[in-house]
Amino acid sequence: MRTAPPKLATRFLQWFCKHSLLESIQGDLEEQFEEDLTSYGQRKAKRRFVWNVIRFFRPGIVRSFEGTKKLNNYGMYRHYFKIGWRNIFRNKLTSSINILGLSTGVTVCLITLIFYKYEVGFDMRHKQANQTYRVVQHTQMQDQELYWGTTAYPLAAAIKSDFPDVDKVTQAAGPFKRLFTLERANGEPIQFEEEKVVFADESYPEVFDFKWISGDPKSAMDPLNAVILTESVAEKCFGKNYSKTAVIGHLILLNGNDPLMVSGIIEDIPANSNLPFGMLVSYNFFKKHNPYPSENWSGNYGGTTFVVLKDQKREQELESRINDWKKKYLNKEDDQRISYFLQPLKEIHTETLYGSIPGGYQISKSILNTSLFVALFILLIAIVNFINLVTAKASTRAKEVGIRKAIGSRKIGLLKQFMFENSMLVIISLALSIVLSHFLLNEVNEFLSILGMQLYFNVLDASLIILVSFVTIIISVIYPSIVLSSFNPIKALTNRKLTSNGAGVSLRKSLTLFQFTLVQVFVIAAIIIGLQLQFFNNESLGFSSEKVVMVDIPSQNKIDLFKSTLTQNTSIKEVSVGSGPPMTVEDFALGTTYRLPHEESSTGRDAEMKIIDTEYLSFYDINLLAGRNFRENKNQFDEFIVNETFAKSMNWSPEEALNQKIAINEGEATIVGVVEDFHNHSLQNDITPSILMNWNGWRIKSFVKVNNAEALIHLEEVWKELFPKSIYGFSFLDDTMKREYLLEALIFNGFKIFSVLVIFLGCLGLFGLMAFITLQKTKEIGIRKVMGASVTQIVQYFSKEFVILISIAFVIAAPIVLYFMNQWLQTFTYHIDLSIWMFLAGGLIVSIIGSSISIIKSMMAAKANPVNSLKYE
Amino acid sequence: MSRTNFLGEFEELILTMVLILDHDAYGNTIVKAIKEHQNREVNLSSVHITMYRLEEKGFLESYMGGATKERGGRKKRYFKITNTGKALVQEMKDARTSLWKLAPQLNFSS
Numbered sequence: 001m002r003t004a005p006p007k008l009a010t011r012f013l014q015w016f017c018k019h020s021l022l023e024s025i026q027g028d029l030e031e032q033f034e035e036d037l038t039s040y041g042q043r044k045a046k047r048r049f050v051w052n053v054i055r056f057f058r059p060g061i062v063r064s065f066e067g068t069k070k071l072n073n074y075g076m077y078r079h080y081f082k083i084g085w086r087n088i089f090r091n092k093l094t095s096s097i098n099i100l101g102l103s104t105g106v107t108v109c110l111i112t113l114i115f116y117k118y119e120v121g122f123d124m125r126h127k128q129a130n131q132t133y134r135v136v137q138h139t140q141m142q143d144q145e146l147y148w149g150t151t152a153y154p155l156a157a158a159i160k161s162d163f164p165d166v167d168k169v170t171q172a173a174g175p176f177k178r179l180f181t182l183e184r185a186n187g188e189p190i191q192f193e194e195e196k197v198v199f200a201d202e203s204y205p206e207v208f209d210f211k212w213i214s215g216d217p218k219s220a221m222d223p224l225n226a227v228i229l230t231e232s233v234a235e236k237c238f239g240k241n242y243s244k245t246a247v248i249g250h251l252i253l254l255n256g257n258d259p260l261m262v263s264g265i266i267e268d269i270p271a272n273s274n275l276p277f278g279m280l281v282s283y284n285f286f287k288k289h290n291p292y293p294s295e296n297w298s299g300n301y302g303g304t305t306f307v308v309l310k311d312q313k314r315e316q317e318l319e320s321r322i323n324d325w326k327k328k329y330l331n332k333e334d335d336q337r338i339s340y341f342l343q344p345l346k347e348i349h350t351e352t353l354y355g356s357i358p359g360g361y362q363i364s365k366s367i368l369n370t371s372l373f374v375a376l377f378i379l380l381i382a383i384v385n386f387i388n389l390v391t392a393k394a395s396t397r398a399k400e401v402g403i404r405k406a407i408g409s410r411k412i413g414l415l416k417q418f419m420f421e422n423s424m425l426v427i428i429s430l431a432l433s434i435v436l437s438h439f440l441l442n443e444v445n446e447f448l449s450i451l452g453m454q455l456y457f458n459v460l461d462a463s464l465i466i467l468v469s470f471v472t473i474i475i476s477v478i479y480p481s482i483v484l485s486s487f488n489p490i491k492a493l494t495n496r497k498l499t500s501n502g503a504g505v506s507l508r509k510s511l512t513l514f515q516f517t518l519v520q521v522f523v524i525a526a527i528i529i530g531l532q533l534q535f536f537n538n539e540s541l542g543f544s545s546e547k548v549v550m551v552d553i554p555s556q557n558k559i560d561l562f563k564s565t566l567t568q569n570t571s572i573k574e575v576s577v578g579s580g581p582p583m584t585v586e587d588f589a590l591g592t593t594y595r596l597p598h599e600e601s602s603t604g605r606d607a608e609m610k611i612i613d614t615e616y617l618s619f620y621d622i623n624l625l626a627g628r629n630f631r632e633n634k635n636q637f638d639e640f641i642v643n644e645t646f647a648k649s650m651n652w653s654p655e656e657a658l659n660q661k662i663a664i665n666e667g668e669a670t671i672v673g674v675v676e677d678f679h680n681h682s683l684q685n686d687i688t689p690s691i692l693m694n695w696n697g698w699r700i701k702s703f704v705k706v707n708n709a710e711a712l713i714h715l716e717e718v719w720k721e722l723f724p725k726s727i728y729g730f731s732f733l734d735d736t737m738k739r740e741y742l743l744e745a746l747i748f749n750g751f752k753i754f755s756v757l758v759i760f761l762g763c764l765g766l767f768g769l770m771a772f773i774t775l776q777k778t779k780e781i782g783i784r785k786v787m788g789a790s791v792t793q794i795v796q797y798f799s800k801e802f803v804i805l806i807s808i809a810f811v812i813a814a815p816i817v818l819y820f821m822n823q824w825l826q827t828f829t830y831h832i833d834l835s836i837w838m839f840l841a842g843g844l845i846v847s848i849i850g851s852s853i854s855i856i857k858s859m860m861a862a863k864a865n866p867v868n869s870l871k872y873e
Numbered sequence: 874m875s876r877t878n879f880l881g882e883f884e885e886l887i888l889t890m891v892l893i894l895d896h897d898a899y900g901n902t903i904v905k906a907i908k909e910h911q912n913r914e915v916n917l918s919s920v921h922i923t924m925y926r927l928e929e930k931g932f933l934e935s936y937m938g939g940a941t942k943e944r945g946g947r948k949k950r951y952f953k954i955t956n957t958g959k960a961l962v963q964e965m966k967d968a969r970t971s972l973w974k975l976a977p978q979l980n981f982s983s
Contacts, residue, residue, distance in 0.1 A: 021921075021925070021950075023937070023947050023948055023950075024899070024900065024937070024947070024948065024949060024950030025900070025921060026944075026945070026947055027944040027945065027947030027948060027949055027950075028899065028900035028901050028917055028921070028944070028949070029917065030943075030944040030945050030947065031901045031943055031944040032901055032904075032917060034943055034944070035901075052916065052917055052918065055916050055917070055918040055919075056917075056918040056921070058918065058922065060922050060925060060926070061918070061921070061922065
């Protein structure tokens with residue numbers, strides 16, 4: 001049997017040896033080995049073979065690292081890169097349109113995704129977020145059901161004692177505005193007002209996770225006078241460079257008399273919290289100062305109850321147990337009306353049924369989903385543009401593909417090349433859009449600062465970016481690459497008119513059609529939303545709100561003094577006080593139920609109640625339909641003024657209503673006047689029965705008509721003089737009322753921005769396409785001109801197609817908008833009526849922009865001198 | 874003689890051997906020939922490297938051929954001297970001879 005040379009050595013040789021030399025070297029080595037076998041014997045021959053192999057391991061024999069199989073691919077990619085790079089620069093216009101369009105789309109998509117994540121992430125950072133529920137209350141009234149995100153205060157303590165199997169129960173009250181005073185360690189006195197003070201019991205930090213800077217999370221809320229500060233409030237109290245540990249135990253006075261002891265400092269609460277606070281104060285103080293609400297079971301004064309259930313399956317079981325058990329505490333009437341439900345923590349922000357906390361906002365899930373869809377559509381439009389332009393350009397590469405194929409490129413190789421090349425564009429756009437969105441996020445935050453929004457990139461979003469990028473690359477690169485790589489080489493090299501009339505054109509047309517349909521949907525929708533918003537802002541509310549400034553009245557007994565001091569200055573003529581402006585703002589309304597005195601108390605109907613004074617009606621230009629105004633400001637009410645809706649609800653004409661006796665929860669009185677209906681709720685809602693009464697309770701707001709800056713200064717001076725212990729703040733009523741349409745304004749602005757972007761992208765695509773088509777047909781245009789075609793004819797010839805496409809798009813877009821906008825408008829009680837001109841205006845705007853682009857572009861081509869385009873022929 | 878045309882001692886030896894072996898010059902035969910004619914053990918790898926270098930310099934050229942049953946059926950890389958190579962060897966020989974002539978002649982007769 002023949003002895004083979006050592007395998008390992010052979011393999012080693014094969015690995016390192018230059019391929020061109022391997023055959024002869026290996027042959028020589030084996031020949032030597034065979035001779036050695038006969039002359040030295042097996043063992044020595046093998047040893048000599050190994051030694052010889054090792055001797056060959058030297059420069060000149062060892063292959064270099066170029067020219068191996070793996071690295072050959074690297075070379076190929078370098079080639080792709082070079083060709084791709086050259087192509088990007090050769091077609092500067094198309095490349096920049098591609099990059100600009102795609103990066104815009106991706107940026108919008110990224111920002112919206114971050115926004116979406118932020119909005120659905122409300123309070124989701126807590127470890128027990130998925131097991132935490134808010135107790136909500138439904139109250140069945142005679143003609144409607146009321147939904148409360150808050151519950152009666154004693155509920156939490158009762159659940160805690162009666163349901164030992166519920167893992168955790170906690171209770172919060174607020175947020176409230178409170179005044180604080182303290183003395184710093186150096187004796188400096190500090191006074192400040194905190195807008196967001198939440199009173200909570202000792203379990204609160206166990207249910208919600210905070211980032212503790214100092215203090216013990218477990219026991220911080222245990223002391224009866226505990227207060228936990230957020231970092232920014234702590235800085236307000238103790239200055240910038242305070243010692244984080246030394247301030248523990250420091251005393252802060254609540255409203256100037258209750259000493260609170262600082263028991264912990266936490267990082268600022270993220271803005272996407274349902275119940276944000278600057279200070280968390282022990283619930284005991286709330287109990288002490290509000291003995292009635294905190295023990296009352298039938299009222300609802302803004303207490304929030306959270307429960308934690310380790311076992312999520314028990315949610316429904318607990319709900320039914322609570323509803324069986326509640327009769328232990330509620331009176332019979334309340335027991336029938338009130339039912340409790342558990343609402344998962346993650347739904348609090350997006351379920352608009354229960355309303356938001358004062359100063360907060362809610363965004364419904366459907367709006368969030370819509371914005372996400374819109375963003376994805378914009379990305380899609382950008383991708384469609386990209387595909388459109390790249391496939392349109394494909395024919396310019398036909399020859400290259402033909403030659404590559406003729407010299408042996410396989411389809412898969414070409415596919416790789418074009419995918420690589422197109423990915424380069426996509427990656428440049430992605431990089432650009434990451435930079436862009438980073439900067440734009442600040443702008444967005446600024447823009448939405450009224451919501452206190454804090455959007456930011458974080459590491460977790462990297463996965464989001466990768467996902468978006470991946471999807472973008474896959475969708476936008478594959479199709480054009482397939483088109484490019486599948487040219488038939490024979491056709492490509494012989495027939496120049498390869499793709500100008502191929503299947504790509506109809507696809508391009510339908511993509512353009514799709515784009516322009518979306519563009520028109522957005523533009524028309526934006527017009528309608530804008531008009532509705534304008535309607536909200538301009539619709540006559542039934543009272544005048546111009547130049548009205550609202551200020552708080554901290555102390556009821558100084559009202560008369562305040563009024564008289566103010567009017568001493570000639571620039572202030574009218575002053576009125578009351579519980580609030582005619583239209584309910586900032587979710588603050590007084591409510592009551594009303595009935596005839598002889599009716600059962602349970603038959604009460606809901607009414608909105610307003611405390612006013614004798615000046616109120618003239619101040620707001622509210623007209624009396626019958627009867628008279630109040631004659632004097634009284635301590636106890638004995639007269640009512642009601643609105644028209646109220647009279648109608650009792651089937652009275654305004655005159656019949658006069659002198660009727662009415663009973664409300666607070667007592668009985670006679671109707672002395674009926675006023676014309678004014679919008680006592682924002683325009684999303686109906687006008688409800690309203691009772692105006694003249695009483696000395698709840699006169700917490702003062703309204704001043706201010707005609708000039710001097711008046712405003714005077715107001716501030718007087719106020720500060722009369723209420724030295726409080727902090728001055730004022731707001732214009734018009735601005736405050738606008739906030740009621742905040743969400744609608746937000747949607748409008750969103751749509752405005754989105755539709756501008758969509759138009760921009762659509763135009764970019766159209767421009768690129770036209771630029772390319774006219775370039776490709778330069779010769780054709782030249783020949784046409786030589787044959788006698790006029791500029792107008794040529795322009796017509798080129799832009800006709802796009803004008804037709806835009807018109808078809810309008811026909812598709814209009815019914816879509818009609819359907820969705822109709823649904824949206826139906827959610828408001830007072831809304832504009834859709835009319836045909838809104839649609840036509842939208843269609844017109846888009847057609848003008850779209851066709852002017854195609855006309856300008858074709859005009860440029862048509863005006864060129866045919867000599868220039870034909871002289872090479 | 875330019876720098877590239879300069880040959881080392883071993884290079885000259887190999888070049889000469891290729892010339893001698895005529896149509897049968899490849900790695901193993903050269904090793905054997907050197908052993909036979911000069912009684913000198915040289916390693917196969919040194920021979921290969923040198924031959925490649927000479928080929929690069931243009932004094933040798935190679936061609937593949939002569940697959941035999943030995944050596945696993947692999948082809949041999951045969952080397953052939955080029956005209957430049959021949960001229961170089963000739964030149965070197967002449968140069969040596971002319972130098973040798975300048976050396977004081979031994980006179981055995983005296």
